[in-house]
Amino acid sequence: MEEFKHEPFGSETSHIVEVAIEGRMMKKLRQDLPGLDVQGIRCTSISEDSLLISFYAKGGSMDIVMQKSSGVGA
Structure with a gap:
């Protein structure tokens, strides 16, 4: 998510960035x-440079951790 790389995670206003993502x-x-x-997506800051992204569908859900510096990891 290149367009959000300079946005703050883990701050008081990070919920705005999370909703935008x-x-x-x-x-x-x-x-x-x-x-x-996909029925829903939920982003949650877990640190200053990491997001927990949850994808929801009829068959269940899947969580992925995205870090600003290295892209997607687990």
Whole structure:
């Protein structure tokens, strides 16, 4: 998520960034993978440079940790 690399995580206002990321990811997934039935996305700051991103669908959920410096990891 290159467009959010300079935004603060883990601060008082990080919820604004988290909501923006959720919306951007949902929009992009619907464009790129229209058959994928994602029902929700939730971003939560877990440190100054990491987000926990949860994807929700009918079949269950999946959590991914995204770090600013290295992209996606687990």
